[in-house]
Amino acid sequence: MVYPLLKIESVSKIYPGNVLALNNVNINIDDNEIIAILGSSGSGKSTLIRTILGLTALNYGNIFFRNNNYKDKNYKMIRNSVATIYQNFNLVTRSSIIKNIILGDIAKVSSWRVLFNLWPKETINKAIDIIEEVGLNNIDCNKRVENLSGGQQQRVGIARALISAPDIILADEPVSNLDPQTARDILRLIRETAKKNKISVLCSLHQVDFAKNFADRIIGMKEGNILFDKPAKKILKFDLNKLYK
Ligand SMILES: Nc1ncnc2c1ncn2[C@@H]1O[C@H](COP(=O)(O)OP(=O)(O)OP(=O)(O)O)[C@@H](O)[C@H]1O
Numbered sequence: 001m002v003y004p005l006l007k008i009e010s011v012s013k014i015y016p017g018n019v020l021a022l023n024n025v026n027i028n029i030d031d032n033e034i035i036a037i038l039g040s041s042g043s044g045k046s047t048l049i050r051t052i053l054g055l056t057a058l059n060y061g062n063i064f065f066r067n068n069n070y071k072d073k074n075y076k077m078i079r080n081s082v083a084t085i086y087q088n089f090n091l092v093t094r095s096s097i098i099k100n101i102i103l104g105d106i107a108k109v110s111s112w113r114v115l116f117n118l119w120p121k122e123t124i125n126k127a128i129d130i131i132e133e134v135g136l137n138n139i140d141c142n143k144r145v146e147n148l149s150g151g152q153q154q155r156v157g158i159a160r161a162l163i164s165a166p167d168i169i170l171a172d173e174p175v176s177n178l179d180p181q182t183a184r185d186i187l188r189l190i191r192e193t194a195k196k197n198k199i200s201v202l203c204s205l206h207q208v209d210f211a212k213n214f215a216d217r218i219i220g221m222k223e224g225n226i227l228f229d230k231p232a233k234k235i236l237k238f239d240l241n242k243l244y245k
């Protein structure tokens with residue numbers, strides 16, 4: 001039997017104050033799928049991503065990672081298989097490009113090596129290959145991240161996600177702090193590197209045209225509910241009207 005990479009089954013999340021952020025959400029994610037989540041502010045996109053990361057406790061339902069229930073506390077497995085990319089890049093800005101990228105592999109390196117900054121040669125070589133993959137090879141990799149542009153910082157963010165060889169990348173509005181052209185370039189890079197490395201992506205976005213170009217499949221959320229979940233090519237004006245009205 002082939003299990004989905006992730007199975008989100010009848011998941012509900014109620015925040016204090018009786019805020020129903022996720023209402024009986026069901027989503028299956030397979031390997032090599034690029035999925036965008038669209039929905040207006042407060043529709044539950046970040047909550048969905050946080051629950052998949054195990055950062056928010058569910059009130060109802062289950063999440064399975066390759067048929068392993070999160071309730072069985074398989075956090076190590078999840079940590080090794082899931083990488084994240086954030087809107088504000090979440091980098092150690094006073095640290096170098098290469099060090100930020102290597103930190104993405106921290107779960108697989110023993111703690112004494114991390115403590116003494118003794119990174120395995122293999123990790124360093126992997127980081128150098130990935131720097132080329134994300135198009136940062138023209139910049140000195142010892143340069144501090146705080147001296148890079150937003151687009152370059154997000155390339156470091158993508159490289160940090162790729163180095164752990166995850167099964168899935170979760171990205172919460174990864175381009176909302178970038179100008180439109182840089183945003184397009186970054187989404188193209190996420191898509192191309194994910195496809196090449198056979199990684200699935202679940203990515204929240206606010207721009208419909210970006211989502212259509214980026215994703216194989218688009219999930220529309222409104223007030224904690226899934227309004228539609230279909231191939232990007234089959235999204236109709238009618239779907240979008242329902243989503244944003
Ligand atoms: N920690 C929290 N405590 C209470 N309510 C919360 C919390 N986090 C989110 N909410 C509420 O849950 C709902 C969903 O929020 P969420 O952040 O998931 O939306 P979103 O789709 O990511 O929005 P945005 O596009 O603005 O990022 C909102 O009504 C929000 O106010």
Ligand SMILES: [Mg+2]
Binds near residue numbers: 045046047172
């Ligand atoms: Mg959000």
